[in-house]
Amino acid sequence: MKRRSAVKNLTLAVAGLVSLPAWASGWSSASLGPVASLTVPEESLLAEIVETIIPETDTPGAKSLKVHQFVMRMITDCYGSAVQGNLEKGLLTVDQVANGAFNKAFSNLDTRQRTDVLTHLQKAEDPATQQFISLVKNLTIRGYLNSEYVQLNLLDYKMAPGFYHGCVAIES
């Protein structure tokens, strides 16, 4: 049930991109300002996690777009201390699971092993772990889709379209 609602939330987050007005989306690392809610090693680990969720391909991935800093900013400012605590706990769990399965820290795993760890966490029985991974994934997707790079280069953001057409054929 929890998982279902988490998936539903993700759908809403992405649907929001289209149905919410443009101000509701978007950020850049410059607008975030300094955020130091995690230790340096924790932040590095989070960066590897967001990069695993959305990796660099022929376009930048979540790490180089600094999506991990967006995730930190959102959790610190908008979600409260309990969720912040769960983030820190979740990061510990990630390395525990990585060590348990592969005898290595998460950062030292290859892409497939990393994906296995995150998939394992997504299926965890523990609600706190589930909340951690779904929130990080949700915020990573929101942060990525609303970043300056993606908005301008992949989603063709226009502040002032100057029109509304109610019934347009989808280009195939």
Add this chain to the structure above:
Amino acid sequence: MAFININSIKVRTFDAIVIGSGISGGWSAKELTGLGLRTLVLERGRDVKHGQDYPTAMKNPWEFPHLGQMPQSVREANPIASQCYAFNEDAAHFFVKDAEHPYIQEKPFSWIRGYQVGGKSLMWARGTQRWSQYDFEGPARDGFAVEWPIGYKDIAPWYSYVEKFAGISGNKDGLPQLPDGEFLPPHEQSCVEKHFSQQMAKHYNNTRPVIIGRCAHLTKPNPIHHEQGRGQCLNRVLCQRGCPYGGYFSSNSSTLPWAQKTGKMTLKPDSVVHSIIYDEQKGKATGVRVIDAHTKEMTEYYARIIFLNASTLNTNLILLNSKSRRFPNGLGNDSGLLGKYIAFHNFRTTISAEYEGFSDTITEGNRPNGSYIPRFRNVFKQETDFLRGYAAGFGSSRMLNNDLSGFGADLKANLTAKKYGNWRVSSHMMGETIPKESNYATLDAGLTDAWGVPLLKLSVAYDDNDEKMIVDFHEQMTEMLTVAGFTNIKTNDQPQKAPGLDIHEMGGVRMGKDAKTSLLNKWNQLHACKNVFVTDGACMTSNSTQNPSLTYMALTARAADYAGKELRKGNL
């Protein structure tokens, strides 16, 4: 800026004083200065100059660090303001913060306020539907509140007058229950909205029209709008930030600069009105007491007429606080009804659904508007077990149905693939509530705000009629969506949504034919103090279902015209 010697009565004397600079105060300023009257416009909040004081208006999306979401500390500090749909990162600076302006809720009432030059005209939702004769006739026909002293024919020319200047887009639908206005070109309905409209026409024999909303946007400006310095709406849909192009109507972009150009307006921000001064010998009001928002020093200003446009509940507060020997219970309050019969719009519930057709179409661009379902219940005669009825907004968008499972390169590719799901529609109810004596505003006997003004105490609640109407909205809309082929229909009543979040509170200083049962006459003058005019939402005898601002504008222009004539005749 001329040097103002506060010790001189002469420089503190004007022909007219307007209290408030929001949507109705702006119109008072424009009309009174247009009559050549030297007019003092008092605004309790800070100045907001068109264009230059819209700090977020030109921000790119990625310049907001929290995707518009308010930080938790701000939400916790503002439990009331945070309930407002528009209290977000881009516009929160235009909303009153809870701690700065306390009030007392005898019953839950979320009072959403905008204290600045322009008031809530900066952040309003811009819906502008005319009232019809069936709305004005409501109280007399159905036996509630008190009979309106005016009808549609009295206000129709003034609707036209304000529509031409403000710029209202809409379609001439020819509906008796929602009269046409002076329209700029309408926005387009989406294919799903058109489909719903056609299906409703067929199944309900044209008794339940679904039209494009009428709204205060310059879809095609006329010379009068260019003359105001306003330009075409660019479909940014960032309106609540203030529009640098003047694409929608606000006091800041339209009426106030127009009044300024006459050279007759003195605009004083940071001026908290304490009360209206009543002179027993003269038998009329002579001015107002104003507290400087910063120094808290009190100054009196004088004028021959006063227009009270402080917003519904603050107008009630000012009159209740204007006590004199002649009016110990508040200015003009011989009937004892001042502050009573407050009503609002019931915005508690919504309904959503999906449509599986039109899968090869989408919308493009942005529309600062939606479709609109005018009231169809009890319009021409009483036909249900509740009084009056509801209008409804109706909007649509295409859902995205991207596969968000998994992690990695596939997920990344899926995110920007734009895989479309069903069309989704949603509709929000805008229910008429019945003004009742038990829904009231009073002053607290002991508590005052930072300016020494008594706190307003609100006792306003839903009633059984509202509950029945919610049930009917669910039933009727479910039937309508079903016959039109919609699926996955879900209602979403939120009983915890307190009255007030509609931001359509009205009444307390109602108009009427009889001084024993009302506060204002048919020209919006206090029966008992004829040189005080109340033309904001406080004057409303009943509240119907339409977005109210257009009616306030028309009533204001009509009252100002009358005040000018009466001044010339020496009657005021």
